Amino acid sequence: MKKHWPGLLLITPALAVIAVFFIVPLGLSVHSAFTDKAGAFTLAHFEKSFEFYANDMLFTVAIVLLSCLLIAIVAIAIAGYLTLGEHERTRNVLRWLYRWPLFIPFVVTGQVMRTFLAKNGMLNHVLVGGGLIDPLAAQSLLDWRGIVIAFVWKQAPFVTLLLAGAMASVETTHIEAARNLGAPRWRVLGGIVLPQVKGTLLVGLVLSFVTMLSVLSVPLMINPNSPTMMTVDVAYRISTHGDYAVANALCLVSLLFGAAGAWVYLRHAVKKAEQVS
Amino acid sequence: VNDTAARLGKTLLRAGGIALLAFLIFGPLANLLLWAFAERWYFPGKIPQEFGLTFWGRVFEPRGGAVQSLVTSVWIALLTVAFCLAVAVPAGYALARLKLPWRAVILLLFLLPQAIPNLPIYVNIARMFYELRLNGTVLGVVLVHAAHGLVLAVWIASAAFAAVDAQLEEAARNLGAGPWRCFATVTLPLAAPGLIASARRVHRHLLRRRARRDHPAPADVQRQHGRQLPDRVDHRAAAADPVDRLHAAGRALPQGQCAGDGGALTDGAAPRPVRSTLRPMPNPSLPADLVATLAPTGVLRASINLGNPILAHADAATGAAGGVSVDLATAFAERLGVTLELVVFKTAAASVDAVTNAQADIGFFAIDPVRGAGIGFTAAYVLIEGCYLVRDGSPLRANEEVDRAGTRVVVGGGSAYDLHLTRELKHATIVRAPSSPAVVDTFVAQGCDVAAGVKQQLEADARRFPGHRLLPGRFMVIQQAMGLPKGRGEAARAALAAFVEDMKAQGFVADALARHHIEGASVAPLAAAHGPH
Numbered sequence: 046m047k048k049h050w051p052g053l054l055l056i057t058p059a060l061a062v063i064a065v066f067f068i069v070p071l072g073l074s075v076h077s078a079f080t081d082k083a084g085a086f087t088l089a090h091f092e093k094s095f096e097f098y099a100n101d102m103l104f105t106v107a108i109v110l111l112s113c114l115l116i117a118i119v120a121i122a123i124a125g126y127l128t129l130g131e132h133e134r135t136r137n138v139l140r141w142l143y144r145w146p147l148f149i150p151f152v153v154t155g156q157v158m159r160t161f162l163a164k165n166g167m168l169n170h171v172l173v174g175g176g177l178i179d180p181l182a183a184q185s186l187l188d189w190r191g192i193v194i195a196f197v198w199k200q201a202p203f204v205t206l207l208l209a210g211a212m213a214s215v216e217t218t219h220i221e222a223a224r225n226l227g228a229p230r231w232r233v234l235g236g237i238v239l240p241q242v243k244g245t246l247l248v249g250l251v252l253s254f255v256t257m258l259s260v261l262s263v264p265l266m267i268n269p270n271s272p273t274m275m276t277v278d279v280a281y282r283i284s285t286h287g288d289y290a291v292a293n294a295l296c297l298v299s300l301l302f303g304a305a306g307a308w309v310y311l312r313h314a315v316k317k318a319e320q321v322s
Numbered sequence: 323v324n325d326t327a328a329r330l331g332k333t334l335l336r337a338g339g340i341a342l343l344a345f346l347i348f349g350p351l352a353n354l355l356l357w358a359f360a361e362r363w364y365f366p367g368k369i370p371q372e373f374g375l376t377f378w379g380r381v382f383e384p385r386g387g388a389v390q391s392l393v394t395s396v397w398i399a400l401l402t403v404a405f406c407l408a409v410a411v412p413a414g415y416a417l418a419r420l421k422l423p424w425r426a427v428i429l430l431l432f433l434l435p436q437a438i439p440n441l442p443i444y445v446n447i448a449r450m451f452y453e454l455r456l457n458g459t460v461l462g463v464v465l466v467h468a469a470h471g472l473v474l475a476v477w478i479a480s481a482a483f484a485a486v487d488a489q490l491e492e493a494a495r496n497l498g499a500g501p502w503r504c505f506a507t508v509t510l511p512l513a514a515p516g517l518i519a520s521a522r523r524v525h526r527h528l529l530r531r532r533a534r535r536d537h538p539a540p541a542d543v544q545r546q547h548g549r550q551l552p553d554r555v556d557h558r559a560a561a562a563d564p565v566d567r568l569h570a571a572g573r574a575l576p577q578g579q580c581a582g583d584g585g586a587l588t589d590g591a592a593p594r595p596v597r598s599t600l601r602p603m604p605n606p607s608l609p610a611d612l613v614a615t616l617a618p619t620g621v622l623r624a625s626i627n628l629g630n631p632i633l634a635h636a637d638a639a640t641g642a643a644g645g646v647s648v649d650l651a652t653a654f655a656e657r658l659g660v661t662l663e664l665v666v667f668k669t670a671a672a673s674v675d676a677v678t679n680a681q682a683d684i685g686f687f688a689i690d691p692v693r694g695a696g697i698g699f700t701a702a703y704v705l706i707e708g709c710y711l712v713r714d715g716s717p718l719r720a721n722e723e724v725d726r727a728g729t730r731v732v733v734g735g736g737s738a739y740d741l742h743l744t745r746e747l748k749h750a751t752i753v754r755a756p757s758s759p760a761v762v763d764t765f766v767a768q769g770c771d772v773a774a775g776v777k778q779q780l781e782a783d784a785r786r787f788p789g790h791r792l793l794p795g796r797f798m799v800i801q802q803a804m805g806l807p808k809g810r811g812e813a814a815r816a817a818l819a820a821f822v823e824d825m826k827a828q829g830f831v832a833d834a835l836a837r838h839h840i841e842g843a844s845v846a847p848l849a850a851a852h853g854p855h
Contacts, residue, residue, distance in 0.1 A: 052420030
């Protein structure tokens with residue numbers, strides 16, 4: 046029987062910070078979401094949330110899941126090439142290149158994409174200039190597509206960073222053996238490397254999932270019209286109506302989505318722990 | 323030959339792929355860079371027509387306070403990184419290596435802070451901090467940031483420790499190293515790159531939060547440094563009742579500043595210049611019956627006129643109304659302790675009608691005798707200059723030359739200039755455009771001689787339609803005031819008038835003008851007494 050106290054001792058300060066600056070305010074938030082003006086228990090704020098914002102909830106989940114899928118594809122492709130690519134210089138350029146968006150805050154990403162993806166933005170200029178599309182066919186991407194593009198642009202490097210790190214620690218002997226037996230690189234990636242880094246990929250995606258759920262600036266700047274993401278609704282309830290109760294109710298709904306992501310991760314972590322023991 | 327072709331194809335594919343990725347990553351950034359140095363950039367130009375540094379000048383001008391904000395940001399960020407690392411490294415190690423009870427719950431706790439929007443958390447933290455007197459202190463800001471930065475730091479530290487091969491540690495332990503020695507010489511060095519990444523991430527996370535927070539009101543930081551301190555102290559001293567005095571202090575302080583910090587301000591020892599955008603809790607300081615008279619429906623319905631860019635504008639991104647009038651309406655709703663509801667109109671006339679018919683409780687108008695029939699005005703809070711715009715080739719040189727037979731003058735129908743010019747112009751013909759922003763379009767479309775309007779609007783239009791100039795000076799000065807339905811009575815009007823005087827005296831109006839980059843409009847002088855106008 047191992048002792049618990051060293052671990053608890055080390056983790057207590059961090060837990061205390063989380064408790065005081067997160068759990069307590071969250072408790073106040075829950076209290077406000079379930080309490081009416083007279084201080085009695087009520088579900089009215091949730092009824093209002095679903096009545097007004099059910100579409101936005103679906104929209105939010107759809108956007109975030111689609112973004113996660115695309116992020117996974119991009120991250121696997123880049124990290125895969127970094128691990129298995131044969132052309133040294135391309136790998137180096139790629140390694141230097143892909144990290145840039147990591148250093149750009151979400152609010153700047155929103156601003157950058159707002160000008161880049163607009164009808165008169167640089168993307169359309171280049172497509173028209175390159176003769177790829179007709180000037181009249183140029184369209185603004187500043188709707189749900191804009192949000193997805195901004196999220197993928199910002200979060201894919203983060204997941205790639207985690208994934209490339211994990212792939213680098215995969216036993217090279219396995220990879221070499223498979224390559225020597227004539228397996229093409231995409232099969233090595235799918236059959237040998239990916240299964241070993243599945244956990245890291247999932248962690249990266251869960252972190253991205255919850256991060257994207259709580260980003261306000263990107264949807265606000267790119268697509269604030271209905272349907273939009275729930276964070277915009279929360280900001281709207283607070284800044285325009287001073288309605289903290291419904292805002293808090295909306296936050297709790299998005300918390301449930303976040304918890305779903307966490308649950309997927311935790312189940313995976315528990316399974317892994319069982320396999321080891 | 324086939325071999326060479328295949329290799330060439332592969333090289334082209336690689337180069338093409340890298341080029342595409344480079345465009346997708348740097349294209350948006352390059353776009354931003356161009357915009358930052360663009361003075362004029364109209365469709366269909368592929369690059370800006372005119373480059374310049376105007377907007378950089380605006381950022382770094384002393385009143386912008388950006389440099390000071392930046393220094394404060396970096397300093398706070400470094401403190402927070404130090405705090406986060408001190409707490410997160412042990413926690414990450416414990417999560418990765420040690421046995422913990424309720425491990426799943428603990429992991430969940432470290433995931434949650436990223437999973438919900440931060441706004442309500444900060445609002446509730448503000449409430450706690452008011453009580454603990456932490457608002458506006460360095461400690462308070464560091465702690466708030468640490469709560470969110472910590473989560474990232476713990477996750478990355480945990481991943482970094484987990485990635486260190488446990489066998490290496492076991493080997494070191496087998497060779498006789500104690501747990502501390504093992505940690506310091508094997509685990510920590512191997513995990514260091516991951517930990518540094520964690521620190522950098524926290525730092526970045528913080529800077530972006532600070533940036534987001536400082537953006538809306540850079541002037542507030544400067545406000546802390548005593549420029550307006552005397553006003554504030556006088557204002558508090560004037561309030562006889564101690565409770566009122568506290569409320570007054572709360573209002574006078576920048577947003578989110580704790581009312582309890584008032585004592586420190588009086589001594590001139592202001593807390594560190596840090597702040598959050600959180601608004602203070604409503605603190606109704608007016609008698610309940612007066613509040614009921616001013617906002618009979620229980621919410622304060624403010625009539626907002628988007629026709630005058632000096633007063634309000636619709637945000638390009640959100641469509642939400644913002645501007646000096648919206649800020650004042652918000653502050654007044656806070657003073658009443660009621661919720662604000664914006665009733666937005668495109669023209670001054672519609673906005674006036676809404677208040678005259680009591681469909682809105684307050685509005686923002688130019689003071690005008692005709693409007694005075696149905697509306698009770700306060701004194702002016704802002705003065706705006708009305709100017710004339712003519713074509714470059716026009717023979718008109720001075721404002722006095724406009725009023726001649728045959729001259730056609732375009733005004734925004736129902737605007738303050740319309741009322742003024744309808745009275746003042748005896749010979750010229752007035753052409754009414756549907757709204758004030760449409761004046762110059764109407765002027766161009768109908769080939770009129772003169773366009774009348776707000777100086778800033780006309781200047782913007784002159785850039786839009788090159789080949790036009792403004793006549794020197796102004797033909798009138800407009801006094802922008804707040805107003806309410808006359809039926810609400812003199813006590814209600816006096817309360818609103820007192821509010822306007824407070825806002826001018828505290829520098830709220832000046833800050834709002836600066837925050838919304840309004841030039842050419844000036845804060846109206848304080849009214850001698852709160853008498854009727």
